[in-house]
Amino acid sequence: MKHGKKNARRYIVAASIGALLSAGVATGAYAGTTEEPSAPAAAPAYQPEMVKALAVTLGVSEKAAVERLDREAEQQDRFAELRKDRVDTLGAFFAKDGSLVVNAADAEAAKDVRAAGLKARVPERGESELDRIKAQLDAKALKSAPAGVSAWSVDLASDTVTVEVNGDTDAATRSFLKAAQSNGDAVRVVKGQEKLETQAVVPPGSRMTFNGYLCSVGYGAKDRNGKQVLVTAGHCIEDLPALAYNGTRFAKGTHTRFALGTRSVDMGIAAVDAGNSIGLDITTYGKAGTVPVKGSKRAPSGAALCKSGQTTNWTCGKVGSYNVSVTYTDQNGGPDTVVTGLASSSVCTQGGDSGGAYVSGDQAQGMTSGGPSNQRCNGQVNSPGSSYFQPLDDALAYYGLTLNTK
Numbered sequence: 237m238k239h240g241k242k243n244a245r246r247y248i249v250a251a252s253i254g255a256l257l258s259a260g261v262a263t264g265a266y267a268g269t270t271e272e273p274s275a276p277a278a279a280p281a282y283q284p285e286m287v288k289a290l291a292v293t294l295g296v297s298e299k300a301a302v303e304r305l306d307r308e309a310e311q312q313d314r315f316a317e318l319r320k321d322r323v324d325t326l327g328a329f330f331a332k333d334g335s336l337v338v339n340a341a342d343a344e345a346a347k348d349v350r351a352a353g354l355k356a357r358v359p360e361r362g363e364s365e366l367d368r369i370k371a372q373l374d375a376k377a378l379k380s381a382p383a384g385v386s387a388w389s390v391d392l393a394s395d396t397v398t399v400e401v402n403g404d405t406d407a408a409t410r411s412f413l414k415a416a417q418s419n420g421d422a423v424r425v426v427k428g429q430e431k432l433e434t435q436a437v438v439p440p441g442s443r444m445t446f447n448g449y450l451c452s453v454g455y456g457a458k459d460r461n462g463k464q465v466l467v468t469a470g471h472c473i474e475d476l477p478a479l480a481y482n483g484t485r486f487a488k489g490t491h492t493r494f495a496l497g498t499r500s501v502d503m504g505i506a507a508v509d510a511g512n513s514i515g516l517d518i519t520t521y522g523k524a525g526t527v528p529v530k531g532s533k534r535a536p537s538g539a540a541l542c543k544s545g546q547t548t549n550w551t552c553g554k555v556g557s558y559n560v561s562v563t564y565t566d567q568n569g570g571p572d573t574v575v576t577g578l579a580s581s582s583v584c585t586q587g588g589d590s591g592g593a594y595v596s597g598d599q600a601q602g603m604t605s606g607g608p609s610n611q612r613c614n615g616q617v618n619s620p621g622s623s624y625f626q627p628l629d630d631a632l633a634y635y636g637l638t639l640n641t642k
Contacts (some may be wrong), residue, residue: 281306282597289524290540293618294550295357301540304334305597308539311336314352315536324350326362329392330538330554331355339363339392359395361422361508363570366390367559369397369419374561378417378499381563381572384409384466386608387624388416389560389580392537396422398557400429415425430608431565432624434471434502434590446477446489453481453547454603455529455628456514457637463507464640467631468512469603470494470504472591479506486512491635502578502605516642519591521549523617528598528642532628534558535596541581542595544624545604547588548613555596556580562624564606571640577630578605584613584621594625600639602628 282305287574291301308330315328315336324341331337337355339362340346349356370390377385384404390396399416401409416423444451454468466479466487473479473489474496480486492504508514517526521544535541535555542552560578583594585607594601602625632639 283525283527286524286527286542286597287519287535289520289542289550289552289617292616293542294540295574295618302535304540307334308336308535309597311354312533312536314354318349318352318354321348325349326359326364327392328354330536336536337393339395359392361395363390363392366392366395366397366422366565366599369422370559370561373397373399373412373416374574376412377561377563377574380408380411381574382406382409382412383563383565385412385563386432387560387562387580389557391424391557394424396424398424398426399425399539401425402429402431403427404431430610432562432606433567433609434469434564434606435529445477445480445483449477451479451590452588453514454591455593455600456508456516456640457505457632458640465490465635465637466506467603467628467635467637467639468504468506468591469605469626470500470502471605473506474505485509493634494573494575496566496573498573500573500575501634502575502626503603503634505631505635505637513615514640516640518544518595520544523550527595528599529595529600529639530641532600532632532639534627534629535601537600540594541583541601542617543581543583543585543589543604543623544593545585545589546592546597547586548584548615548619550617551583551584551613551619552617553584553621555601556582556622558627560624562606565609567609575605575627578624578627579627581623581625582621583623584611584619585623586611586613589623594628600628602626603631 265386284291287298287301291298326339328338335355336350340349386400386402388399451472463612470492471494473492476489478485478488485569487506487508489506493501516529539555541555558579560580561576564573587602605626606625607623
């Protein structure tokens with residue numbers, strides 16, 4: 237974790253390098269032509285190279301990967317219609333077979349869900365009750381960070397609050413676990429987990445530098461006044477530094493919700509200097525071309541997910557849970573920091589990946605926050621691992637931003 241001049245950070249590149257600081261290219265018809273222009277070929281529904289990467293991740297054919305993305309999109313649309321029609325639901329998640337399972341509040345709501353062509357179940361607890369339990373654990377942790385508890389989150393699939401324990405037995409951890417287990421089988425404790433840290437390092441070669449440190453570029457957006465900003469992980473710009481690309485300043489940190497040793501949310505923004513811009517394509521380091529950013533619709537738990545990062549490049553997996561809280565251990569002996577509001581994933585990351593882009597299909601999902609301290613990815617797209625990211629839609633809503641899209 238990097239905080240101040242003695243600590244290290246890990247970062248990610250989320251914009252294509254060619255478009256990062258360049259103006260858009262204008263196009264138009266040639267003057268004096270008499271022939272009717274031919275109709276452009278229909279663009280593929282999904283970026284071809286990304287389909288290839290997803291196929292490798294899932295261990296299926298490219299045709300099956302496209303079918304999986306199509307099914308996920310269709311089911312998400314049906315679920316959105318149910319919520320629009322005020323059907324009483326308690327969250328939804330993708331099962332391993334790719335079907336969207338909707339938690340219905342009662343038998344009548346379950347009937348409506350099935351009528352919409354989706355799977356339904358009436359859980360013992362459901363999202364609202366689990367959120368209440370987790371909020372109590374958040375309050376407990378924020379009084380004294382439990383170093384032995386790596387993360388705790390609402391897991392809709394198991395209908396529990398899942399607590400991941402790394403083995404430390406300090407007083408704060410013992411007290412936290414006692415409070416968690418007082419909820420009976422509503423809380424599931426998973427032992428043998430690793431400690432977590434924000435994904436941050438200080439090697440040379442980063443795409444974005446500041447005050448002798450380095451980070452990476454996240455998503456571009458505009459505020460209510462139309463001003464351009466960079467959206468990134470809060471710990472990347474904790475000191476609100478000036479940011480440089482290839483040695484030239486292009487932005488200045490303005491807001492962060494991350495602070496070492498205090499209650500934190502890992503989101504932040506930087507004002508982009510006039511004449512500069514953030515690209516609209518996510519680089520995949522040659523593994524999947526570039527991926528266009530076309531929106532920020534949140535993908536449900538279990539959805540296919542990929543991320544771009546300077547250290548591990550392009551890796552893929554699935555969305556885990558939302559509303560995740562973690563304890564980050566400072567690698568330089570500083571205080572532990574509890575961070576709330578994250579999402580988990582099976583995407584592999586390492587030091588150097590903080591701040592950059594997670595994407596599902598063409599929908600931007602968030603920015604790398606952290607992961608297991610000793611995790612090492614194998615260089616493959618489907619490298620096994622885990623990580624945590626700051627959901628982009630929460631950052632956009634909190635700061636009142638509109639995502640830049642193609």
